[in-house]
Amino acid sequence: MKKSKTTKDWWKEEVIYQVYPKSFKDSNNDGVGDIKGIKEKLPYLKELGITTLWICPIFTSPMVDNGYDIADFEGINPEFGTMEEFDELVAEAKKLEIKLMLDLVINHTSDEHTWFQQALADKKSKYREYYIFKEGKERPNNWRSIFGGSVWEKVPGEESYYLHVFDKKQPDLNWENPELRQELYQMINRWLEKGIAGFRIDSITFIKKDQNYESLPADGVDGLVSCKHKTRNQPGIEFFLNELKKETFEKYNCVTVGEAPGVAYDEFSDFIGEEGYFSMIFDFHYADIDVESGSDWFKRTNWTTKEFKELIIQSQEALQNAGWGANFIENHDQPRALSKLVKKEFQTAEAAKGIGAMYFFLRGTPFIYQGQELGMINAERHHMKQFDDISSIDNFYRAIQEGISEKEALNFVNLRSRDNSRTPMPWDNSQYGGFSNHQPWLAMTEEYPTINAAKNTVLEFYKKMIELRQNSPISPILKTGAIHFLKELPDSIIGYYRELGGEKIYSFTNLSPVSETLIVEKEVEVLYLTSHSTQLLGKEIKLAPYQSILVK
Known part of the structure; x- marks a missing residue:
């Protein structure tokens, strides 16, 4: 039975699609995606089968960090459109039974926000207390910001600093x-x-700072130390998060998805348990397997499939024990999953389907990031002037500072850049991919895209996956069934089954560049889905490289 939005946990039934508005569809041919462009493509999303649309920030912003620097929480940035157009988008989506989620960015604002401007203009203003200012000739400590350099910026004309x-x-x-x-x-x-369905809550674990503001031993040649030790998931944050929930979310039957880096597994129940702060959270332990820390991209790891599998299992078990998870392999801060998880010579449509099916049937709400359903790959850029993302630029120069060659630093940034997932959406194979008739704000992955939405087998596969989860005889199992991982498998195979009322559906994915053969206890009765053309032989299942199957 389909849950209506009147059910307490209606969001468990959803398939959520993430749109990066600047890169989704340009309706007025200025090279920048906009609200009317999103509205124009609602029928595409409806046909895909998604039920909720999460839109990255569209608020008034100087766009230093592409909208995550908000100058007015309740204004629409003119390059995206108007509030009237947003209201039309909400109404049109409602007609198609698509709910809308927005990004909520409440750890920081833009320095152009009126609060900050008033804080700078008058030291005695109440708005001074809206931000974190410290008096003194020197910076208060040696914390490094997430985007590099000190977290402290000097206030012009004063002996004081503010924290970022x-x-x-x-x-x-x-x-x-x-x-x-x-x-x-x-x-x-x-x-x-206004009638939105809820929020994805940005960087929420950073809202509480350690109030002693002490320096720590440096962890880089710049003499600074990552601020994460003192500004992320600090003791006392529970007071703020409980109050936030009580004063807002709890009053509405809305969905809340926390971006909650730095939360240990034994704390998950505080975040997503019965009385948790949020409906669900993203877990980054497996997503950031390719780098030592989520923000230091030049510290690459030689991860193995076995390690990736172990992280997926740990993540799922922690999420299930505590509450509900938000399952993803791509987002606006991650590189393309096909480029990250699959060896270069196997980065095909089949492999895109394989890694898609691997995560899509995990227990939790599946998230799809725009272009993921087309099997998009990373863009390769040849010099730093081609990058827009501030984090990419910071990582390049920090890598060089740490003694890495320019060539190697550029390679690291290409592998991990947030620009990889922010390239304009390719709707067809025309110049600029039908995204716009104008040169886009950020160069396409390819100017005349060979991977696009006009004819795409990965897209058809995603429609099948969504249909199986949402509207098929096995939907109840795939939505709410328990998950159990199969431990006695080759290192390169991720295997699990979903179970409800004694009925089991099995998922097997070969996450390696070599074929693997599985011997199963009972013969395969039903093949629901396969990423590759396959021949199933009774109790013996041969999986091609990066192949995934869903069977009974």
Whole structure:
């Protein structure tokens, strides 16, 4: 039975699609995607089968960090359109039974936000207390921001500094101030009154800072140390998160998805348990397997399939024990999964289907990032001037500072750049891929895309996966069934079954560049899905490289 939005946990039934508005569809041919472009493509999303649309920030912003630097929480950035167009998008989506989720960015604002401008203009203004300012001639400590350099920026004409965990144009809000918190809660409630379905909550584990502001031993040649040790998931954050939930989300039957890096598995129940702060959270343990730390891309790892499999299992078991998970392999901060998880010579449509099926039937709500359903790959850029992402530029120069050659640093950035997933969506094989008639704000992966939405077997496969989960005889099992991982398998095979009322559906994925053969206890009765053309032989299953199957 399909749950309506009146059911408490309706979001468990959803398939959520993430749109990066700047790169989805340009309706007015200025090279930048917009709200009308999203509205134009709603029929495509409906046909794909998704039920909820998450839109990355569309708020008023100078776009230093592509909208994650907000100058007005309740204004629409003119390059995306108007509030009237947003309201039309909500209404049109509702007609198609597609819910809308927005990004909620409440750790920081843009330095162009009126609060920060007033804080700078008048030291005695109440808005000074909306941010984190420290008096003194020297920087208060040696913390490094997530985007590189000190977290402290000098205030012009003063002997004082303000704190920014991210870019210097993204000053952090002072969550210790109850008046500021109330302003944020009122803003959130006004958005929910508009009829949106909920939020993905950005960088939420950074809102509490260690109040001693002590320096720590340096971890880089710059003499600085990652601020994460003192600004991420700090003791006391539970007070803020409980209050946030009570003052806003709890009053509405909305979905909340926390971007919650730095949360240990034994704390998951606080975040997503019965009384948890959020409906679900993203877990980055397996997503960041290719780098030692989510933000230091030049520290690459030689990860193995066995390690990846172990991380998936740990993640799923922790999520299941605590509550509900948000399952993903791509987003706006990650490279393309096909380029990350699959050896270069096997980066084909079949492999895109294989890694898609591997994660899609895990227990939890599946998220699809725009272009993932087409089997898109990373873009290769040949010099730094071609990058837009501030984190890519920072990583390049930090790598060089750490003694890495320019060629190698460029390679690391190409592998991990957030620009990989932010390239314009290719709708057809015309110049600029039908995204726009104008040169896009960011170069396409290919100017005349060979991978596009016009004719695409990966897209058809995603439609089948969604149909199986949402509207088939095995939907109840795939939506709510328990998950059990099969431990006695070759290292390169991820195997699990979903179980409900004694009925089991099995998923097997060969995440390696060599064929593998499986011997199973009972003969395969039904083949629901295969990423490759396959010949199933009774109890013996031969899986091609990166092949995934769903069977009974």
